[in-house]
Amino acid sequence: MPLEVMASIVVVGLLAVYVMMRVMKFDQTLVLTDEAIARAEWGADNVTAPAQEVIVAQSGQAALVRSRRGWGVLWVMGLDATSHDLAGADVQAHPKGLILKFHDFAAPCVVLHLTPDEATAWRAQIEEGQQ
Amino acid sequence: MTLNFPNVTDLATPFFVLAIALEMAWIFYEKRGGRYEAQDAMTSLFMGVGSVVSGLLVGFIAYWFFMALWAITPLDLGHAWWVIAICFVLDDLRYYWVHRFGHRIRWVWASHVNHHSSQHYNLTTALRQTWTGTFTLMMIVRAPLVLMGFHPAMIFFVGGLNLIYQFWIHTEAIDKCPRWFEAVMNTPSHHRVHHGRNARYLDANYAGVFIIWDRMFGTFVPEQRDEPVDYGLVHNIGTFNPLRVAFHEWVAIFKDWTQPGVTWYDRWNYAIKPPGWRHDGKGGSTEMLKRIDVKRNPEKAGTPGFEESRM
Structure with a gap:
């Protein structure tokens, strides 16, 4: 041809x-309507480190998750979700909430859709979790 | 002797597009038979285009390699229909082993991982093909076919037929085929298992066309009614960017090689050990994930995918 x-x-x-x-x-896109969905999505992506504590964003587009490895983030990708540990990630303000940069070629960054109050609380939680 | 075979994958391209449209329409109207998501599907399609471009750019390497072997082999089996049929079957056996290496040797996995990086399973997933297959050097596994007297053009032809066969099995719209067909041929059901990240389904069903290879070599796992397949990677990537999809595992290997404290032996192992291996012993493995699942669900022990030999 x-x-x-x-x-x-x-x-x-x-x-x-x-x-x-x-x-x-x-x-x-998928919406994380409650903690159970976020917990299940995290568990499927982190078999060896199940969720111990989950904070779901009001947008339903992300969740902060604590596991035995420390804090991580789960976020929606289309109809599905993926996750990443927060160790070593940079967190910055973004018009939609926060942006996380992971320094990982397979997951470079994610924009978290958060209310202003959530952005403040999540940033504090992320930075505290990294110490 | 010069042989001319059609480039069947090129000729099949319009059929691929039409079949994807039909599958989407089926899912839309029937509200069952699979899932589509625009970003995921477009990534798969761009991966397919990139794979063709990659073939145009570096495909000559395999071609020259096979023609060099053809020049030195004293054997020529000709191109009778039965020779082509035997070549097809033997090349499918070759596919089984290359595919198995592709899941058990990280250097080869780095090329193949992109095909499993979608969390969906539809006809676009079939086109989510590698851009870097040439660099795995798995063309070597085809060398015996050339040396046995199968012309390289014939080998490329049957390889193309093999790929076309595998297109239609990437679907959830077809449940099970007739029992005799499921026994011999690779089917949507068998291949769904292969794309699963459930511990039960890991490292199973490597077949291209004939599922008999998995039955023969002990890697067959049937799809279980009570355990739906969860598609994707054990830990999914966080990008739809085709460049990142294509190269992320190669970058990961490079990062592992260049981390402080690794020896040359560690670097060798980072290339040839199964995905998940780590030099500090903190890595994971298929066997470990199966053991964890059985520990959490003891009733699964001994069931398909959780036999003692797989753990």
Whole structure:
């Protein structure tokens, strides 16, 4: 197959699939509606370090989780969630709440959607947990 | 002798796009049979495009390697249909072992991990292919086929057919196939197990086309009705960026190599030991995760995936 034909099929195909997903609302995200969901998501991603304490953000987009390894963060990625320990992470203010930079190529950073009060409390908790 | 075989994966591209659209429509209208999420699916598709580009850029290395072997082998089996059929079966056996190495040798896992980095399991996941396969040097496992007299063009052809077969099994829209088919062939059910991060399903069902290899070599685990597959990595990555998806494990190996206090023997082990190994003994393993699960759920002991030999 000529390269230009192949490239055209790929470009049109990618656009068509993307438009279909938007139309069919396949762009909705997981919401951590309660602690149990956050605890389960953390447990699936950290089998050897189950959650001991969980603080879910009001946005339902993230949770602070304490395990035997210390404090970590769980956050929503699309319809799923992933997690990261907070040791060594940099925390900075962000218009939507806080931004965490992990210095990890596989998980460079995450923006946490927090209310102003949450951002203050979470920042204090994160920095305290890192000491 | 010059042999010309069609590039079947290129020819299948329009079919791939159409099948993805049909699967999405099925899930949308039936409200069952899988999940789609836009960012995840687009990442998978970009990984697929990148894999093709990677093949165009560095595929010549494998081609030259095989043609060099072809030049020195005194054997030529020709291209009768039965030779192609035998080549297909033997290449599938080759696939089984390369795939098994891909999960048990971190150097090869670094290339293959991206295929498992989605937490979804749909037809786009099939296209979430490696960009770095050439660098694993696993082409060596195909060398015996060339030396046995199978022409490199034929080997690439059957390899393409193998990949196309594996496309349709990346779906939750198909539950189980007829029993005789499930016994011999790799199916959506068998391959769902392979993509699971549940302890029960780790390091199982490496087959490409024929599931018989897993049954023969003791790596087969059937999908359990009472334990739905949880897709993804044991610890998932935190990015949809295709560049990070493609290279993150290579970067992790480099970081392990350059940390203070590691010897050259440790560096060697960081490349060839299974993913999770650490020089300080603090790493994890498939066997450890299975033991933890059985400790928490003693009733699972001895059931598929938790046999004594796997722990």
